Amino acid sequence: MKVSLFITCLADQMYPEVGESVVRLLHQHGCEVDFPAAQTCCGQPAFNSGYQDEAREVARNWIRAFEQSDYIVSPSGSCTGMVHHYYPYLFENEPEWKEKAERLVKRTYEFSQFVVQVLGIEDLKASFPAEATYHPSCHAMRLLGVKEEPVRLLQHVEGLEMIDLPHKEDCCGFGGTFAVKMSDMSEAMVCEKARHVTDTGAEILIGTDMGCLMNIDGRLNKEGRPIRVMHLAEVLLEGANKKR
Amino acid sequence: MTTIKTNNKDKRSLIGSGLQQRTEDALADEFLRKAVAFTTDKLKNGRLNAMADIGDWEIWRERGRAIRENTISHLDYYLTQFADNVVNNGGNVHFCSKADDAVQAFLGIAKQHNAKLVAKGKSMVSEEIHLNHHLEEHGMEAIETDLGEYILQLAKETPSHLIIPAIHKNKQQIADLFTEDAGYALPAETKALATYAKTKLRNYFLESDIGLTGCNFGVAESGSISLVSNEGNGRMVTTLPKVHVVIMGMERLVPTFDDLEVMLNLLPRSATGQKLTTYISLITGPRKLKDLDGPEELHVIILDNGRSAQLGDPIFQEVLNCIRCAACLNVCPVYRHVGGHAYGSVYSGPIGAVLTPLIQQDMKEAGQLAYASSLCGACHEACPVKIPLHDMLVHLRHRKVRAKLTSLPERFAFRMYEFTFGRVTLYKVATKSAYYLLKPLSRKGLIHRAPFPLSGWTDSRTLPMKPKQSFRDRWSELQNELKGGMKDEQ
Numbered sequence: 001m002k003v004s005l006f007i008t009c010l011a012d013q014m015y016p017e018v019g020e021s022v023v024r025l026l027h028q029h030g031c032e033v034d035f036p037a038a039q040t041c042c043g044q045p046a047f048n049s050g051y052q053d054e055a056r057e058v059a060r061n062w063i064r065a066f067e068q069s070d071y072i073v074s075p076s077g078s079c080t081g082m083v084h085h086y087y088p089y090l091f092e093n094e095p096e097w098k099e100k101a102e103r104l105v106k107r108t109y110e111f112s113q114f115v116v117q118v119l120g121i122e123d124l125k126a127s128f129p130a131e132a133t134y135h136p137s138c139h140a141m142r143l144l145g146v147k148e149e150p151v152r153l154l155q156h157v158e159g160l161e162m163i164d165l166p167h168k169e170d171c172c173g174f175g176g177t178f179a180v181k182m183s184d185m186s187e188a189m190v191c192e193k194a195r196h197v198t199d200t201g202a203e204i205l206i207g208t209d210m211g212c213l214m215n216i217d218g219r220l221n222k223e224g225r226p227i228r229v230m231h232l233a234e235v236l237l238e239g240a241n242k243k244r
Numbered sequence: 245m246t247t248i249k250t251n252n253k254d255k256r257s258l259i260g261s262g263l264q265q266r267t268e269d270a271l272a273d274e275f276l277r278k279a280v281a282f283t284t285d286k287l288k289n290g291r292l293n294a295m296a297d298i299g300d301w302e303i304w305r306e307r308g309r310a311i312r313e314n315t316i317s318h319l320d321y322y323l324t325q326f327a328d329n330v331v332n333n334g335g336n337v338h339f340c341s342k343a344d345d346a347v348q349a350f351l352g353i354a355k356q357h358n359a360k361l362v363a364k365g366k367s368m369v370s371e372e373i374h375l376n377h378h379l380e381e382h383g384m385e386a387i388e389t390d391l392g393e394y395i396l397q398l399a400k401e402t403p404s405h406l407i408i409p410a411i412h413k414n415k416q417q418i419a420d421l422f423t424e425d426a427g428y429a430l431p432a433e434t435k436a437l438a439t440y441a442k443t444k445l446r447n448y449f450l451e452s453d454i455g456l457t458g459c460n461f462g463v464a465e466s467g468s469i470s471l472v473s474n475e476g477n478g479r480m481v482t483t484l485p486k487v488h489v490v491i492m493g494m495e496r497l498v499p500t501f502d503d504l505e506v507m508l509n510l511l512p513r514s515a516t517g518q519k520l521t522t523y524i525s526l527i528t529g530p531r532k533l534k535d536l537d538g539p540e541e542l543h544v545i546i547l548d549n550g551r552s553a554q555l556g557d558p559i560f561q562e563v564l565n566c567i568r569c570a571a572c573l574n575v576c577p578v579y580r581h582v583g584g585h586a587y588g589s590v591y592s593g594p595i596g597a598v599l600t601p602l603i604q605q606d607m608k609e610a611g612q613l614a615y616a617s618s619l620c621g622a623c624h625e626a627c628p629v630k631i632p633l634h635d636m637l638v639h640l641r642h643r644k645v646r647a648k649l650t651s652l653p654e655r656f657a658f659r660m661y662e663f664t665f666g667r668v669t670l671y672k673v674a675t676k677s678a679y680y681l682l683k684p685l686s687r688k689g690l691i692h693r694a695p696f697p698l699s700g701w702t703d704s705r706t707l708p709m710k711p712k713q714s715f716r717d718r719w720s721e722l723q724n725e726l727k728g729g730m731k732d733e734q
Contacts, residue, residue, distance in 0.1 A: 007715050009665070013675050014708055016715035020722060027726050035719045040671040046658050048619055050641025050650070054662035061666050142621035142634075171577045175618025182615055183700030184267050188277075188581035189618070190705065218705030221690060 001119075003031040004069035006108065008079045008210070009041035015210045018075050021233035022111055026073065028240065029119055038065040044082040047090070049177050056090045063087075063100050071118065072108040075233055076209045077140020080110040085143045110140055111233055112149040112208055122152045126239025129159030133202040135193070135216065137209035138171050150208050150232050157239050163200040167192075174215035186215075194219040197227060204228045206235055262588055263612045270582040276412045280404075280583045283411050284574040290517020291571060291626070297519070298509065308510045309630045311503045312565035315495075319555065319564075322464040322497050323546070329467025333529025335542035339494075343373040346547045350375060350456075350489060351382060353543050357487055359384060359453035365471070365481040366390035367458030368568065369491045369547055371403060371590045375456075386456075387448045389477040391441055398425055404584025404592060406570035407515050412583045445477065455481035455539065459492035460567075461507055462544075465500045468528040469544070472512060472521040482527055488539035490527075494548050495564040507567060510628040514569040550603030559639045560602055565629045566595055572623035572633060578616055587613060594623035594633040598640065607644050614640035672716075679710050 003026055007019045023033045042062055047055035062083070066072050074080045087101040115121055134154060140146040154162055173179065173189025180186075193216055197205050205220075205227055207213045217229040230238075270276060295301045315322055327337040340346040346369075354362070362379060364370065364386055376386045376397075388397045392409035396402065398421045403409030410418070419432035422440050430436055449455075457478060461470045469490050471478045482488050498504050512518040531538030554560045573579045573593030584592035589600040589610065597613040604610045614637050617623075623633040644650055664670040685691045686709035694702045701707055 009671075009675075012715045013678070013710055016711060016713060016718055019715040020718065023722060023726070033726070035716070035723070037716065037719075038668045040668055041665045043665075046661055048638055048641070049654075049658065050614075050638065050643070050645040051655075051658040051662075052642050052645075054658045057662050057666045061668070065668075138618075138620035138622070142625055169622070170580075171618045171620035171622065173577070173618060175620070178615070178618045180697050180700040182267075182578075182618075183703065184264075184271055185578050185581060185616065186618065186700075187704040188271055189577050192581075214708065215705065218701070218707060221706040222704060 001031050002070045003033050003114075004066055004072050005033055005035050006039065006042075006066065006072045006074035006079065007035070008074055008076045010210050010214070011075055014214065015231070018210060018231045018233060021231065021237040022073065022075050025115075025124065025233055025237050025240070029115075029121060029124075031071075031119075034069075036065040036069065040065075042079045042082045043090075044079060044086075045176055047082065047086055048175075049181075052090065055086075059087055059090055059101075060097065063097065063104060066104055066108075067100065069104075069107060071114065072104065073111055073114045074108070075111050075231060076211070077110040077113075077137050077144050077146055078209050078211055080108055080113075081139040081143030083108050110144055110146055110149075110208065112153055113140075113144065113146045116149040116152060123156035124153060124236045124240055125243055126156070126236050127158035127243040128235055128239035130204050131161045131163060131202050132204035132206050132235075133163045133165045133197060133200040134168070135165055135172065135197070135205060135207045135212060136168055137207060137212045138169075140208050141169065146208075150206075153232065153236060154206065157235065158243070160235070160239070163202050165200055166196045168196075172212045172216050174211045176211065179215060190215055190219045194223060194225070198223075198225055202227065204230055204235070206230055206232055208232050262609065263586070263616065266586040266588055267582055267616075270586040273412075273583075275414055275417065276583050277581060279412055279414045281580055283408060284580055287408075287516060287570075287574040288626075291514055291574070292517075294513035294517045294519055298513065304506065304510060305628055305630055307506050308567075308628050309565065311498060311506055312567070312629045313562075315497055315499060315503075316555070316561060316564045319495065319497070319552075322499055323494060325499075326462050326464040326467055326497055327544075327546070329464070330529070330542075330544050331467075333467050333542075334532075335467070335529050335544055338543060338545045339548075340545055341548045343547070343549050346373050346491065346545050346549070347375060347378045349543075349545050350491070351378070353487065353489060354379075354382070354384060354454060357453055357541075359487070361448065361452045362386045362454045362456055363448050363452035363481050363485060364388050364390075364393070365455070365457035365473070365478045366393055366409070367456065367491055368403070368406060368590060369458055369493055370456065372549065373491075373547070375491075387445070387452070389445050389448065389481055390473075391438065391475055391477075394441055394445065395421060398422070402585070402590065405573060406568050406591070406593070406595075408570075412585070449477075449480040449484045452481075452485045454487045454489055455483075455485035456489045456491065457481055459490050459496055459544075460511065461504055462492060462497045463499075463501060463504055463526075464497050466528055468526050470504060470508070471525040471527070472508065472523070473525070474516075474518075474522040476523055478525055479523060482525060482539065483537045486539055487541045487543070488527070488530070489543045489545065491545040491547065494546050494551050495566075511567055511569050514567075514571040514626070514628040550605055553605065554602055560598075560636060562631050563595075563598055563602060563636060565631055566599070567629060568595075569628060570595075571626040571628060575622040575626040577618065577620060577622065582616075587616065589613070594637070595631075598633055598636045601640060607640075607647055608649055611640060611644050611649065614644065675710075675714060679712060682710055685709075
């Protein structure tokens, strides 16, 4: 199965190890992974700030980059959500591009969604003895409907004890430019989220979106909490390597 | 609750001073934040339980959405039908296009009856047109008979929640207000406080010249007004005074009683987590000859005030589908922390952030509310009629951009973003440069302090330092390794 990695600009620039984990895991499960080098960003920062014309041109670049791909997999529910939820709208007045966008929407998946729904695997044969908690990201949950997939993948990890995160479905306060533009509101939200994470007593916080995780990690760091923050793919890869 | 440092006078802000100041004030108010979080949690959990026992909630929700869509798409038809039926039942209808027209309509009725005292049931539309203020100016006294509204009237404040107006007050603060009003000490106990208010309000019901209420749904096929309430004050206000005035937004209709049944299942469950409210009143015309009680006159003031401007709008018409249940407020993480007053509008929370700039037709000041959301989508998920509030917030931001109401630096930044992120060659140059720009700021892989506007982030969070090698820098090596691995395995 041929899969193109949609790295997202955030993971590309800030968290290359997350992209690497996704690639290695997909490779281990029989996918032939490529990296369309023309990709940059999905356009979400501009779109969510109201700059739809600017977002459209960045989206056009994304569509060109992935036009030939069979499957497109990304370590972010938010960026995948942008493609799914807003690309057809962005090109509403350009039928040719709209059709391209709609065709790509059907092939674009968030990482856990792809593994569970397309590869049909829930047990990635990983072992990770630790106590962890999981923060479900808003856009994966609400734009893509990906709720169960990450949980199921984690349930199969040997030795990983999951502690329920109180108020888990509350946003962490990231929201892209919101974190800077409305920094006071964002701060209040991330402080509460960090407190809930700390209250679980978990050693590890797991998530599926680096935006949210960068935000919560940033707060935990500021408070000096020694909680390791990991993307789901990192947990699964490290766990799979341990079991070998 | 985590303490947030505010009161930082020199702080620079990317949002309008009004919203910024109100946000800072709210965040500094520990009482408010505790009270709001406590009550919204209760309401949120109540809603989840009440949803569970009615079968497939999604089917109900879709039915509710369809009913509202049909109503709003044919609003001219249903409004005519409703108004005709109100008149046929012996009532009077006043169509008002602006807030001031509605105020004048009410003052006209009051003058006719030489009214001095008005007993009010809960009505957000009366807040929208600032009716109490106008009545006072004309020498009349308005008494709020909804307990929450009564508390706020004593405190000289406005509601901070659609259905729990005094959500930002805790029991002690209410006891203090009542004690001051009574002139003797009242304990901070719900029963004692409610009894005090009840006794005090009873006399007002009897003495009032006019009873004023809102309307949850007008039923077009019969011209009936439905009111849902839990305190019973609605019944008093609509039966004891000689004149009953209803004031409602023009969108607040359902076509039939069958539709009303669906909405009355959705509304209390979404609002308070109740399967049914304590009272549901249906008022069809004034007192008839053989009726034992009821007002002699019924007036229905139907207000437009910016609503009809949304009709036919492909994106925003749906905002008129709102049934004012406040489920979106109760799940909103922004509302949870700042409460209702920070929105600076009668309507708060996600629905307020969308509705206020639209009905005020003010993208400049009120339009700032479009940014009071992380776009988490919890509002849409909770909405019993599926209004895509998170999408609407983004589209409002777009309106702001289109009207050139965003700052020049911001516009420039997104132009640059389009220019560089729109083509990979420039993207690579820009991201490499970012590494060298950020490097002097970092210490052991973390950035603790950054200049404005990034300081908004680093004041409360660290930022990771960008690694020198991006994923794309590593790709060819990774690809070779995996290819080699494949050969080995073969």
